[in-house]
Amino acid sequence: MMHTxxxxxxxxxxxxxxxxVVYRDPVPTPKPAPGQPGTDSDFLPTEPExxxxxxxxxxxxxxxxxxxxGTGIRTALGQILAEELNVTFDTVTMVLGHPRDVPNQGPTIASASIQISAEPLRRAAAQARERLLDLA
Known part of the structure; x- marks a missing residue:
């Protein structure tokens, strides 16, 4: 799944x-929930996410x-994307954590990556699927 x-x-x-491409306009960094580690950043990206x-x-x-x-989010998120787009898993490459290339989703906090950030990815994939169907 990680291509060279x-x-x-x-x-x-x-x-x-x-x-x-499915993207959103930049948004502020999500604030951590009470009791969760994270950063209190006012960083706002300037490029589409x-x-x-x-x-x-x-x-x-x-x-x-x-x-x-080590929690397997690359695989889990790739599977979500492949399933939503109805493509094979081996056609999906996940780009994770690179500050200039990925959405501003705050710090990685264990399983919160799936609980929180999988939903926007799934919705974006569903939007892409609908657009591809319209084009077909």
Missing amino acids: ETLPSRQALLHDPDTL LFVAVLADGRVLGFNGHVDL
């Missing part, structure tokens, strides 16, 4: 007419602001 080839840049994805990119060659890129600390 170079992935297209954010700008290439956003400007390629043959790539379907990518969630899903469907490339012309059939590959699918998923973007998540958390990192895999």
Whole structure:
């Protein structure tokens, strides 16, 4: 699931007419829940935050602001994306935790990555699926 080839840049994805990209405008960093570790940051990204990119060659890129600390979120999020888009798991590459490439989703906190950040990814994949069906 983690491919070694170079992935297209954010700008290439956003400007390629043959790539379907689901993104959102930048939002402030989520505040940690009471009792949870995290940062009290006022950082606000200036670029659109990518969630899903469907490339012309059939590959699918998923973007998540958390990192895999051994909990298997790369696999779990990739499975969610593949299932929602009805593609095979091996076509999905998850990009995790890279500050310039992924949504601003706050700190990685164990299982919260699935409980919190899987939902926006699933919704973005569902939006991409609907758009692909409209185009078909």
